[in-house]
Every structure is written in structure tokens, then in C-alpha cells.
Amino acid sequence: MSTVITHHPDSTTLLSYAAATIAEPLAAVVAAHLSMCPRCRAEVADLELLGAAIMLSAPDCSSGAALKVPARPADVAKLADGRVAHSNDRLPAPISAAYALSLDSIPWKRLGPGVWHHRLALRQEGDGDLRLLRIAPGRKMPDHGHGGAELTLVIEGAYRDVTGQYRRGDIQDVDEGIEHQPIVDTDGECICMIASEQPARFKSLVGRLTQPWTRM
């Protein structure tokens, strides 16, 4: 199971993940990447060390009122030992756990010839957009600009654009204003997860994906 990952999130993305200031859909994609990438897991752990140092060294701004020590908390009868049985599904574990999905149980909806999608619900609508996309071999994804932050994680297959090839586990962390035109490799379909912090922006991408084939 040697996944060679060559594209990682930007350090500013990892920091906002460690501080949990990142929009929920982007956090989901980073979580999925981390489940496959020991290198980024180690980097996030170091950033959490920084977060801990900041939390513990901050001057106390509260009124200084004494804090009540709670009574001896009840013990939980039986706790899972924290090592969740590791499933062999190709869908990243945090995603399959959160949505009770496996790669072959995704209820794909057809967007057009060779393009399917499945939207993943967020705790709060309006926090952006998270979806799985399945694209046929050799198909061009439409050109699109980026307003807010957007992350793409490859789950199966591969695509490439001017910035390189993206395979399973790779994440594309696109800076604003970068134009790119991904094309799925010809030897297989590509399943990826796309998160956007701006709902409208992603819808326009799907809109453009859809437009040539359906009239919406």
C-alpha cells in the first residue's frame, strides 16, 4: 500500500486546519488527505504543538473568577481503545466514517456524459461546498478561475494540468487567480473530492460542467 504522494496542502492551509479556522468543506478534504499522508500528519502535529504553546502562554483575560472543579467524573463503562478497525475501502477513512459510505456505495448523480457527482452534506448549509466527482477517462474538466480557497483531492485515477499530474492522495491547493484546465488520464476514470469555501463559485463550476450537455 505505498501511495506516493507528491502534492500536499500549502503550509497556510495546514495551519488553518490545526487552528480549526478553515471552512468545514476544506477541513474535510484536508482530513482525508491526512489519513493517507504521514508527512502532513507530522506537520499538523507540530502545528498543534504551537497551538498548545499559544493557548497555555496566553495572558488570562477572564474575570479571574474561580473555576469550579467538577466532581469526580463518572467512568464510561467501556471505551473503544481508540484504534478503529482499519477498513480497506479506497474512500479515505474520515469520509467513509462521517458519511457511512464506501467507494462502491456512492449514489452518483449524472451531470452529463462522463461526469457524475455526489454532494456531501455539511453541518451548516452556506459554509461552502463539498462533493465527490467522478469523471470518465480522457475527459477535460472545464477551465475555471478561483474566487475563494478551493481544494481537490484525488481518490482514484489521475488527472493533470499545467502544474503537474495528480494521483491518489495528491491534493491541489489552488491559489486565487490561477487558471488551470485539468484533464483526466486516458487509462481510467478519476474520482476526486472538491471543496470550496464559496458555494456560488463551486456551483458555477458545476454549472459549466453541466452546460454543454444539459440545459439548466
Add this chain to the structure above:
Amino acid sequence: MLHPTSATRPVGWMTRRPFRGTMSDLLSRIATDRSEDAFRSLFKEFGPRVRNFMMQQGADAGLAEELAQETLITVWRKASLYSAEKGSATTWIYTIARNLRTDHIRRQRAWQELTDEHAQKIPSDDVPADEVMDARQRQVRVQTVLKQLPPDQVEVVKLAFMDGLPHSEIATRLSLPLGTVKSRIRLAYQKLRTALEDLQ
């Protein structure tokens, strides 16, 4: 800040900073002996800091107190799952507090918690002593980096971790372009990496 010498060290100095180096001991006393004494010490040390963190993140006094208690109660409940291999004990408390705040203040799913639970980890009951040393050294180095960062970098990093502001809101707060905020974060991050690079 002055380092007190043993002659000038005020009485009680040792009890005011018990978590340094002994945090893991407190946790293992909680895990194995279910020691209420250890729990009280841990609570006195961390409760007010976690409450302060929650208030900084936008909780009112009541909610902040509740979440601080919930954080430490989670520590009590899960102490047996804590292993030094995962990193420092203070990181562990920070991540519990952060995840509770994501859930209750930001009202979002704490994806970070899901990652921790589902990342492939090698089960290990005895952590080699040098790994524990490494974890301790990492913590000390990170604290040093934090003290040495230039003020403009400390400012953005604190606004992210302590105030819970996304990069774009940090930019608004400081009247800076987003790109400047990001480059300050990258510079701070680079210093962190450099400080840790020789620890595997």
C-alpha cells in the same frame, strides 16, 4: 521575564508550574490509578487556561466554563487512550479543547477529531524512551520558536490559534492584503520547521 534563582524563588513556585515535565505523570496517575488528586491538579493547572481560550474564541463566561470543564472531563475519561507516542500531553489537551470549540462555538463538524481517530496508527504499548525525549524536546523547541518570532509573525499566528480567525479575517482585522498574512504565516512556519529539522 527574570528567571528566579533558588534564593529568590518564591514559595509555591514549584506548585505553580507542576505540568512542566510532570504532565505525563499526572496523566498516567489518572489513567491507571484514577487518582482524583491528580485530576484536581490537572484541572487547576489547565482549567483556567482552557476557559481563557474559549472566551478568546468567542464563548461567553458561562459557556467557556462549561467547555473548560468538558475538556478536562474528556481528559479524565480518555486518559487511558493517551500515549506519549502521540505527542505531548499539552498538545492532547489543546486538541480536545479545539475540537469542543469547533463543535460548540463554530458549530461545525470537528474533522480534526475524525482524522485522529482514523489515521493509520501503529499500536504500541511501550514507547521507546528516546521517542518520549524527542516529544519533550519538540515541545521545548516550539516554545522557544514562539518566543523568538518577530512581532508581526507572532501576531498573525496568535490571531489564528487564540482568536480563531481565518486568514481572510486576520487580513481584515490588520488591514493587510491576504497575501501578506499568508506570507507571514509561511515565514513563521518555516522557522518552526527549521527549529525541528534535526529531530527526525
